[in-house]
Amino acid sequence: MKALHVITGLGVGGAEQQLRLLVRNLPVECDVVTLTNPGAVAEGLVADGVRVTHLGIQGNRDLAALPRLARLIRRGRYDVVHTHLYRACVYGRTAARLAGVKAVVATEHSLGDSQMEGRRLTPGVRALYLASERLGRSTVAVSPTVAERLRRWGVPGPRIEVVPNGIDVDRFRFDAARRESTRRRLGLPQGAYVVGGVGRLTAGKRFEVLVRALAELPDDVWLLLVGGGPEENVLRRAAQRMGVADRVLFTGERPNGPASADGADGLDLPSLTGAMDLLASPSAEEAFGLAVVEALAAGLPVLYVSCPAVDDLPRDAAPFARRVQGGADSFVRAVRQARAQGPGPRSAPEAAHHYSIARSADRLMDIYTAATLGVSST
Numbered sequence: 001m002k003a004l005h006v007i008t009g010l011g012v013g014g015a016e017q018q019l020r021l022l023v024r025n026l027p028v029e030c031d032v033v034t035l036t037n038p039g040a041v042a043e044g045l046v047a048d049g050v051r052v053t054h055l056g057i058q059g060n061r062d063l064a065a066l067p068r069l070a071r072l073i074r075r076g077r078y079d080v081v082h083t084h085l086y087r088a089c090v091y092g093r094t095a096a097r098l099a100g101v102k103a104v105v106a107t108e109h110s111l112g113d114s115q116m117e118g119r120r121l122t123p124g125v126r127a128l129y130l131a132s133e134r135l136g137r138s139t140v141a142v143s144p145t146v147a148e149r150l151r152r153w154g155v156p157g158p159r160i161e162v163v164p165n166g167i168d169v170d171r172f173r174f175d176a177a178r179r180e181s182t183r184r185r186l187g188l189p190q191g192a193y194v195v196g197g198v199g200r201l202t203a204g205k206r207f208e209v210l211v212r213a214l215a216e217l218p219d220d221v222w223l224l225l226v227g228g229g230p231e232e233n234v235l236r237r238a239a240q241r242m243g244v245a246d247r248v249l250f251t252g253e254r255p256n257g258p259a260s261a262d263g264a265d266g267l268d269l270p271s272l273t274g275a276m277d278l279l280a281s282p283s284a285e286e287a288f289g290l291a292v293v294e295a296l297a298a299g300l301p302v303l304y305v306s307c308p309a310v311d312d313l314p315r316d317a318a319p320f321a322r323r324v325q326g327g328a329d330s331f332v333r334a335v336r337q338a339r340a341q342g343p344g345p346r347s348a349p350e351a352a353h354h355y356s357i358a359r360s361a362d363r364l365m366d367i368y369t370a371a372t373l374g375v376s377s378t
Helices: 016-026 040-047 065-076 088-098 123-133 144-153 176-186 208-214 232-241 271-275 290-297 328-340 351-352 356-375
Strands: 002-007 030-033 052-055 080-084 104-108 138-141 160-162 193-198 222-224 248-250 276-280 302-304 321-323
Touching: 002 016, 002 065, 002 088, 016 030, 016 040, 016 144, 016 290, 016 356, 030 040, 040 052, 065 088, 080 088, 088 104, 088 271, 104 356, 123 144, 138 144, 144 160, 176 271, 193 208, 193 271, 208 222, 208 232, 222 271, 222 276, 232 248, 248 328, 271 290, 276 290, 276 328, 290 302, 290 351, 302 328, 321 328, 328 351
Parallel strands: 002 030, 002 080, 030 052, 080 104, 104 138, 138 160, 193 222, 193 276, 222 248, 276 302, 302 321
Antiparallel strands: none
16 A cells, blocks of 8 residues: 655644654555644655655745645556545645546644634635545544544534544653653752643643743743744743743754654754653643653653643643643643652553554544545444
8 A cells, every 4th residue: 555645834833743743653555744834844754755845835825736636646646535624624635636646645633622722713724624624534533522623613424534633652761761862961959849731832832831930930940841943032031030041941843753863963853752750731721732642651750731632632641631720820820730749660661551553543444445445433
């Protein structure tokens, strides 16, 4: 079987890094097309031996890109076309059908209650999404929560499949020596209590809540923000204004992959996660909560506002994950309580193992097989 993955961009983000991890674990030949921005994850895919093509679309209404993508699909003789993220789903589904490929699968990574990938859920966005959705065979939701949102949006239930995001649990396994080395590289003082935040530095992630909370916490508490994005300067100014700039570390984008291009300075995502004492996720609207699951795999206690990945499981699957409601004051209290409880065993709970990438790849293969045969996989 031969599959083509079409994605909107390949900068560092949850969906993009999930695609790379998935391609590593699927037992089929995979190529990748990015509509825009062949960034760090594209470099990682190429290092893995994956062929990556940059389509170079010019804006949201570049209709000339459709025949180019259709020709590429036709030449590649792909059995399955798998699209990821909104623009790629609209372009990719349409081009696949123009190329005569009927086994079209799409993954919905980032559908919230009020936004999709940062864009407001207007009637026009919904209408275009649903029109292109009918051109595919199956729409994959990364959590039961997203599946329910798709049903409410108008996607027929029988067309929706749930395949959770997956992680490589072993890569996040706690390593005491790696932790100490990473903390030295970061310049953290001995005994610092490190609260981590992982994700794109955008307004929707609400990392300013953590900056405000830090101002109310003891001086030996530090904030480690892993990610890049348009809000970085806003967060830096907020930290300066609140007098905590010397206790906030920004690492920039950190691809999650084992290739040499990723974390060549020794500060890859698993290393940075291991250096933390607690992960805080203040985002109020998540489709899955990948950073939370990765932190659980590292044995960290977690405070989160929204995380379907945890909420969809029995409570005892993630005993050190706690839901926090409210703003900075709530995080101040929760961090104090977590710290007072002392460090846990730093072992991965059942929730982390539940979301193993091998399980997700196996489930997706069932969907690919069903799509090529023209039947439901459920």
